[in-house]
Amino acid sequence: MKTLIQLEELALLLLGIFAFHLTELSWWWFAGLFFLPDIGMIGYLAGEKTGAWIYNLFHHRGISLLIFGLGVLLESQTAEIAGIILFSHIAFDRMLGYGLKYKKGFKFTHLGEIGKK
Numbered sequence: 001m002k003t004l005i006q007l008e009e010l011a012l013l014l015l016g017i018f019a020f021h022l023t024e025l026s027w028w029w030f031a032g033l034f035f036l037p038d039i040g041m042i043g044y045l046a047g048e049k050t051g052a053w054i055y056n057l058f059h060h061r062g063i064s065l066l067i068f069g070l071g072v073l074l075e076s077q078t079a080e081i082a083g084i085i086l087f088s089h090i091a092f093d094r095m096l097g098y099g100l101k102y103k104k105g106f107k108f109t110h111l112g113e114i115g116k117k
Contacts, residue, residue, distance in 0.1 A: 006095050009092075013088055016084055016088030017088060019087075020088070023077065033085045034089055035089065038058075043055055051106065055100075059089075064083050064087040065083065066083075067086060068080055069083070097109075099111030
């Protein structure tokens with residue numbers, strides 16, 4: 001099952017890369033912004049519960065689609081790019097096993113415990 005999930009997330013990452021390609025922006029933008037959603041980890045400075053909530057806010061696929069959709073609706077390339085980067089980053093993270101966090105700690109995710117063999 002783990003391999004199937006990783007392949008699905010790889011397909012979503014490739015979809016995000018293709019969507020970025022359609023913007024005709026320099027790939028430096030993609031590379032430079034790709035890990036920006038991880039700024040949500042700063043929330044862990046306020047504790048496990050707050051950290052998980054903020055991290056999950058920055059790593060929720062529905063929010064990435066909402067931002068992208070608003071960008072299309074409002075004709076805002078900035079919002080479209082933000083949605084694409086967020087969507088792609090989430091797929092990359094989940095492909096590596098980093099899922100949405102439970103409040104009991106960073107390593108406890110909806111995909112299982114990080115680091116557990």
